[in-house]
Amino acid sequence: MSTPATILTSIGLILLLGLATDALGRFSRLPRVTLLLVLGFIIGPGGFDVIPGMGQVWFPVVTDMALVMVGFLLGGQLTMPSLREHGREVMWLSVAALVGTSVFMSLGMLLAGVPMEIALLLAGIATATAPAATADVVRETRADGPFTRVLLGIVAIDDAWGLILFSLMLAAAGLVTGQGDVFSALGSGALDVGGALLLGLALGIPSAYLSGRIRPGEPTLLEALGAVLLCGGLALWLEVSYLLAALVFGATVANLARHHERPFHAIEGIEQPFLVLFFILAGASFHLESLRGLGSIGVLYIGLRILGRFAGTRVGGRLGRLPGAQRRWMGLALMPQAGVALGMALVAAERYPEIGHTILPVVIGTTVFFELFGPVCTRVALCKVGEAGRTPSP
Numbered sequence: 001m002s003t004p005a006t007i008l009t010s011i012g013l014i015l016l017l018g019l020a021t022d023a024l025g026r027f028s029r030l031p032r033v034t035l036l037l038v039l040g041f042i043i044g045p046g047g048f049d050v051i052p053g054m055g056q057v058w059f060p061v062v063t064d065m066a067l068v069m070v071g072f073l074l075g076g077q078l079t080m081p082s083l084r085e086h087g088r089e090v091m092w093l094s095v096a097a098l099v100g101t102s103v104f105m106s107l108g109m110l111l112a113g114v115p116m117e118i119a120l121l122l123a124g125i126a127t128a129t130a131p132a133a134t135a136d137v138v139r140e141t142r143a144d145g146p147f148t149r150v151l152l153g154i155v156a157i158d159d160a161w162g163l164i165l166f167s168l169m170l171a172a173a174g175l176v177t178g179q180g181d182v183f184s185a186l187g188s189g190a191l192d193v194g195g196a197l198l199l200g201l202a203l204g205i206p207s208a209y210l211s212g213r214i215r216p217g218e219p220t221l222l223e224a225l226g227a228v229l230l231c232g233g234l235a236l237w238l239e240v241s242y243l244l245a246a247l248v249f250g251a252t253v254a255n256l257a258r259h260h261e262r263p264f265h266a267i268e269g270i271e272q273p274f275l276v277l278f279f280i281l282a283g284a285s286f287h288l289e290s291l292r293g294l295g296s297i298g299v300l301y302i303g304l305r306i307l308g309r310f311a312g313t314r315v316g317g318r319l320g321r322l323p324g325a326q327r328r329w330m331g332l333a334l335m336p337q338a339g340v341a342l343g344m345a346l347v348a349a350e351r352y353p354e355i356g357h358t359i360l361p362v363v364i365g366t367t368v369f370f371e372l373f374g375p376v377c378t379r380v381a382l383c384k385v386g387e388a389g390r391t392p393s394p
Contacts, residue, residue, distance in 0.1 A: 011277070017043070018276035025140070032140050033133045033279055033336075033375040040283020064242065066278035068232030069271045070132045071243045074156040075200075075250020076264040082149065090153035092320035093313055097154065097334060098127050098161045100312020101305060102169075108304040114297060117173040118355055122297075124169030125344045125363055126305045127162040130336035131155045131243070133375050136275060142389030143382045147326045151333050151378075159340050160244050163193055166344050170351060177352065195240035200248025203231050207249070207263075208256035224266040243340070282338070286368050298362045302369060309334050326385055333381035336374030341367050 021039050025032045043050040083090075102123040109119035134155045138148055167190070207227045231249045235242035253263055310331035317327030345363035349356025382388040 031137045031375040031379045036279035037283035040280035041286045044284025046287050062277045066274040068246045071246030072228045072250035075247040076254040077152050078251040079254045089150045089320035093316035094154045096316025097312040101127050101308035104308030105304045117176045120169045120173050121348045124166035128341040129155050129158045130338035133336040137375050137378045143387045145387035147385045148387050196244035199245045204249045204252025208253045221266045224263040298365045301366050329381040329384050332377045335377040337370035
């Protein structure tokens with residue numbers, strides 16, 4: 001059982017190891033996210049098990065806190081000026097990437113002889129992204145420019161589209177198997193997305209008005225962090241998507257607050273320790289058995305997701321009139337996939353337990369693959385379009 005001394009010592013060591021890993025990243029072509037995940041695996045149960053049970057005890061809470069901050073900061077990118085400038089590209093690319101990934105995944109799986117209900121569910125899961133990993137690579141490389149802004153806009157709304165599509169796929173799988181209640185599945189998805197939207201607005205509108213007014217001058221860190229964590233906690237309590245709720249909350253504050261940039265600067269100032277803990281603990285939860293147990297369906301999933309990403313963004317880039325170089329590399333930049341996919345897989349396994357033993361190993365193994373190599377792909381894409389800074393930011 002963890003004692004206060006063990007917990008404090010462990011957190012201190014993890015943060016210092018994260019700092020050392022960040023320094024190592026300056027001399028490596030690997031992004032910090034990948035290095036932190038590998039470090040987490042080395043010190044976790046799959047490696048030397050330096051801090052026993054750390055992933056199981058701390059990971060859920062750290063994940064929720066880190067991702068709700070990421071969602072809030074990504075929402076801050078969705079201001080009206082930004083949407084006027086890049087909204088068309090973001091919408092076309094996000095929808096095309098979603099459709100391309102799901103179509104390639106479902107048709108490819110069916111042609112390979114995979115049962116239709118499994119193919120449909122994997123098609124819905126494959127659309128999920130990793131906003132935390134993508135945002136961290138952008139921050140680390142100090143990337144900025146039209147490509148980067150469109151990329152952040154896509155990952156900001158991608159999981160919202162993914163949740164909607166996954167709800168449809170759950171309902172479709174119920175029709176195929178004759179087990180599920182279609183209206184129940186659709187209602188659950190609508191409640192998840194709609195409830196998150198309403199919660200984000202309900203908290204965002206008063207927060208935007210009060211920002212900087214609770215105490216004269218700039219909003220304080222206590223004010224900003226308290227509101228963001230309240231949003232995440234209420235979303236978990238109401239059982240709606242806390243990532244989407246935080247995203248809507250951030251977008252509402254960014255568009256309505258008088259000092260709209262200041263709450264985001266306050267959260268950015270403390271986000272890094274939580275992200276370091278998040279990525280290291282995520283790495284600690286990896287097990288080599290996940291990769292060994294991938295099998296042919298897992299390998300097919302990886303190949304089809306990559307093809308779907310490239311095909312979808314090529315089409316979406318043309319429709320959104322993205323320059324040729326940016327169209328070529330957007331699919332590579334959208335490779336990361338993380339916790340949202342695992343959450344979808346758990347829901348699918350709970351709804352249809354007879355196929356859960358097939359879906360869960362595939363999604364766990366492929367998530368490990370995309371979480372390790374996806375950030376590398378994002379970094380390469382940012383460098384290829386010439387928007388990455390010459391040195392990572394501290």
